[in-house]
Amino acid sequence: MAEFSAPFDGSPIATELQWSRNARQWGSDGVHTNDPASTALKVAGSGTTTVSVQPGMAFVNGFYYHLDAVKNLNVPANAGGTARVDLVVLRADQAANAVNAFYKTGGATPPPLTQAEDGVWEIPLAQCTVAAASTTVTAANVADRRYLTGRSVLPSIAGARPPSLKNQLLVEDGSLYVGDGATWRWIASQGVSDSTYTPVWTAGDSTINWGSGSQNIGRYQVSNKRVDLTIHLVPSGNPPAYDSPIEVSLPPGLPATSAVRSLFKWNYTSDNGEGSAIGVAMVFPTESLSKIARLRYSMTQGTSSTVVPNSFSMFTNQPFNIRTNDVLTIDGSYWLA
Incomplete structure (x- = not known):
């Protein structure tokens, strides 16, 4: 087994391959630009026997390349009876000790890139199509194929x-x-990835016990100042009737903002023949920022459109007697404090 490290006194980077392997960790192959609209090393065809490469800089297999003026590349004649697909490449050649732009002919498909770590390494700049019996490449027959590389974050x-x-x-x-x-x-x-907690259900000063085998799951995630939350309850028992509305805790350490009254939707389905219902749950900032304080449902006291509707809070026994195998789900999002 051999170990190598450099550069140190007495242990320099002595070969191009060592340099390439080292420098490749600094950046990936490509033209130095973050903007696809940049003309850096962009190839253009003008209907003549050459294509032009615009000035720019690039990184090829760990080697730096800089073109400071437009470079024209000759287009070999296509003597065949069908269109030919070529490439313009940047070629790092360790034997030639250079990186250069080259025009590389293909066939019905583009030629393969040569990529030998310790020899010739090519990256594409453009794909050019040369019509049958032609020696020219028009602007429409040049497709941008540049790899781009820029600064890290x-x-x-x-x-x-x-x-x-x-x-x-x-x-x-x-x-x-x-x-x-x-x-x-x-x-x-930065936020909180998909996480769970055990919601605490209360009615006034009393803690609601839904049964030791109940499903009581809170699932949430945080993105910036927004919390997505689902609370799912399936009781395994029948708590007593409390004279205060049902309340449930928000995820620990993630209180709601006091600037608005956060709203959620809830859905209840009875497994005991009492039907189902939907409604709105809400945080009362004046009461608590760490819990959903009310589960409300709307009713009217008549059938006329002129009757003013009203909303009512859900209790453990009103309007339903919530018990074993019933399902109560609360879902929504809220802003953090």
Whole structure:
């Protein structure tokens, strides 16, 4: 077994292959730009016997390439009876000690890229189609095939962001942004992945016991300031009738904002012949930010459209006697405090 490390005094990077293997960890193959609209090393056809490569910089198998002026490449004549599909490539050649742009002819399909780690390594810039019995490539017959490579994600200090770079990613205080060239656009923020907790059900000062074998699951995830929540209850017993409405806890450590009254939908289905119902659940900021304080359902006291509807809170025994194998589900989202 041999171990190698470098660069140290007495242990330098002595070969191009060692350099290539080292430098490849700094960046991937490609043209240095974050913007697909950039003309860096872009290939154009003009209906002549050459195609042009625009100035730009690139990384090829760990080697740096810089073209500081337009380079024209000759298009070999297509003497065949069908169209020929060619490539323009950047070729790093360790024997030639150089990276250069080359025009590479193909056939009915593009030629394969040569990619030998310790020899010739090619990456594509463009695909060119040459018509039968032709020596020219038109602009319409050039397809952009550039690999692009740019900076890694930029860290940022709040209030000191660098100018926006198109398609550049930036992280600040746990939030991810992408640049559009004019400003930084928010994408996502650190949160909580798919998680569960055991909801605590109460009625006033009393804790509701739904039975030792009940299904009582709270499932949630957090993205930025938004919490997605589902609470699923299937009792295995019949709690007593309480004179206070049913309440249930939100995920621990994730209180709702006091700025708005968060709303959820609930659905109840009886397994004991009492039917089903749907309604709205809500957080009362003036009462508590850590629980859903009411499960409300709407009713009227008549059949006329002029009768004012009213909403009522759900109790353990009103309007249903909630007990074994009934199903109560609460689902929705809320903003964090």
